[in-house]
Each structure stands twice: as structure tokens, then as C-alpha cells.
């Protein structure tokens with residue numbers, strides 16, 4: 619056996635589980651294809667319950683010291699919610715620029731003892747026993763065996779397909795457009811949450827440090843055309859203002875990142891373990907980004923898997939316990955998000 623764990627993907631999920639297991643003496647390899655992380659417009663605002671998971675995993679302090687800022691306030695037009703006073707964890711949101719977070723956690727994993735192949739691509743995974751990953755690295759292919767292969771390769775996971783996991787999808791109700799600004803006229807310790815239910819539009823803005831703001835508007839699926847690229851920058855501001863954001867916020871703002879639309883409904887595997895391959899993070903279950911729970915769900919997923927593996931020295935996930943894990947957190951939150959969705963969607967049907 620070449621390694622105990624081979625992890626495909628060096629994102630939040632892969633680096634966090636890799637660091638947690640390597641710190642306990644497990645032989646871990648992470649395979650990451652990107653030579654340098656770039657802005658894919660991904661999660662950058664972690665909700666307080668996800669921050670509690672980050673603390674539990676020992677990555678809160680490394681993230682705060684390297685690339686993150688905390689926001690205490692959740693500001694809506696008629697409310698300025700103090701997250702410290704009103705959440706069970708008493709924690710703030712933890713925000714970052716996603717590529718910096720990925721690099722920071724990968725560095726943390728390597729410092730904890732993880733071996734890293736980068737840039738290297740997983741070209742195939744075959745379930746066990748023993749499971750194996752075919753990797754392309756430096757122009758050559760290599761077959762690597764492990765006790766357990768972890769598919770942490772994100773929303774479009776190919777590990778999932780190679781290992782024949784059945785996947786389920788929600789029809790999806792919302793779409794989002796996101797981009798990045800520097801220098802909006804907004805405080806840096808508050809998330810701005812501006813819903814306009816009358817026209818089913820929401821503007822949401824996360825400060826992510828260094829005067830940068832990740833900015834979205836969310837709308838009911840099919841009610842607006844998708845936007846993309848610099849040509850649509852003014853349309854982006856117009857829609858955000860239509861939602862209720864102030865035009866003054868954007869007046870001196872400079873767009874500094876890509877602008878893209880996302881129509882990304884919930885996707886999940888009911889049973890994220892099969893024959894020596896386990897899925898984690900978005901590969902196991904990707905929640906609709908419009909709900910901003912993906913980072914927190916991923917961190918809880920990592921903690922649940924870590925606790926399972928640490929209680930299982932042989933990493934024998936096929937014992938049945940992990941098979942029954944079935945992403946319990948996701949199956950709890952997915953119905954909740956449906957509850958939020960239902961009034962919006964039925965309102966749209968009524969208004970037709």
C-alpha cells in the first residue's frame with residue numbers, strides 16, 4: 619500500500635481532512651491539479667456554525683492569521699444583527715478570498731505532514747480492494763494505492779463518476795451572479811444582506827479583507843438573463859440596486875475579478891462511501907450556493923469523517939458505519955433550504 623489516504627483535490631475539504639489525519643500520524647497524499655489557485659467565484663463567507671467547526675478542526679487560527687477577516691454584523695435594511703450576541707456559538711463570520719484560503723490550508727496540510735503532488739491530475743480512480751488513483755504528474759502516469767481514497771474534487775467531481783456513486787439533484791429554484799470589487803463604500807465588519815421579496819431579488823456582499831468585497835445578487839430561476847464578463851458590470855450594479863443596495867456603495871468601487879452566473883442546485887450522493895472510496899465536501903453533496911452554507915457543510919463533513927477515521931485505526935470505512943453516514947448534516951439542511959425556497963417559488967407561480 620503506497621499511502622493510508624490519497625486525497626483527490628486540495629480545496630477546503632481535501633486540505634482540512636488531510637491536515638487533520640496527517641497530524642495524527644496517518645500517511646496522506648494530496649493530489650491537486652491547479653499550479654496556482656485562481657478566482658473561481660467560490661465560497662468566501664463562513665457562517666458562525668461553520669466557524670465553530672473550523673475551530674474544532676484546528677484551522678480557525680491558521681486561517682485568521684494568514685488570510686481571513688471576521689465580521690460581527692449581519693446587516694439587513696431593517697436589522698443590524700450582532701452575530702456574537704445572537705448565535706449559539708457566539709462567533710462571527712469568517713471571510714476570506716477563496717484562492718488565498720486554499721493556498722493557506724494546503725500549506726497548513728503540508729506543515730502537518732501531508733505529501734503534495736502539484737500540479738498533478740487524478741485521471742482515474744478504481745474502487746478497491748485496494749482502491750487506486752491513476753495520476754498524471756510531470757508528463758507520466760502513475761498508479762497509487764491507498765487504504766482509502768478520498769474524493770474531495772468539488773461540485774463537478776469525477777471521482778464520484780469513476781467510482782459509480784449514484785447522484786441525486788434538486789430541480790433548483792435560484793440562480794446567482796457574483797463578482798469581486800475593491801473599495802465599496804461599506805464597513806468591513808458587516809455582511810450586507812438586502813432582500814427584495816417583491817421582485818424576488820437579493821443583494822449580498824461579503825467583506826473579505828484588504829478593501830475587497832465579494833458581491834452577489836440572487837434571483838428566482840428563469841426570471842433574468844445570466845450575466846457574464848466586464849460588459850455586464852453595469853447591469854450587475856443595476857440589479858443590485860434594484861434589490862435595494864445603495865448606488866453610493868458602488869460609486870467608487872473598482873471591479874477586480876471575473877463576473878459570472880451560477881445555476882447550481884443541490885447535488886448529492888445518498889451514501890458517500892463505496893469500496894474504499896469516500897466522498898467529502900462538494901463532491902459528496904453540493905448545496906445551492908444561494909444559501910451560503912457550502913463552506914460550513916464542508917467543514918462539518920470533514921469533522922464527521924475525521925472523527926470516524928480516528929476511531930477506526932484500520933481506516934476500514936466499509937465496516938458499514940460510514941456507509942450509513944449518508945451526509946446527515948446535508949439531509950438536515952436540504953429540507954430547511956427547501957422551506958425557504960417554497961414561498962419564493964410559489965409566489966412566482968402565483969404571479970404568472
Ligand SMILES: Cc1cc2nc3c(=O)[nH]c(=O)nc-3n(C[C@H](O)[C@H](O)[C@H](O)COP(=O)(O)OP(=O)(O)OC[C@H]3O[C@@H](n4cnc5c(N)ncnc54)[C@H](O)[C@@H]3O)c2cc1C
Nearest residue numbers: 627629630631651661740771772899900907910911912913
Ligand atoms: C458561486 C458560488 C458561491 C458560493 N458562496 C458560498 C458562500 O458564500 N458561503 C459558503 O459557505 N459556501 C459558498 N459556496 C460553496 C463553497 O464554495 C463550496 O462548498 C466549497 O468550496 C467546497 O469545497 P471543496 O473542497 O469540497 O471543493 P472545491 O473548492 O471545488 O475544491 C476542489 C479541488 O479539487 C481540485 N481538483 C478537481 N478535480 C481534480 C482532479 N481530477 N485532480 C486533481 N485535483 C482536482 C480542484 O482544483 C480544487 O482545488 C459557493 C459556491 C459557489 C459555486
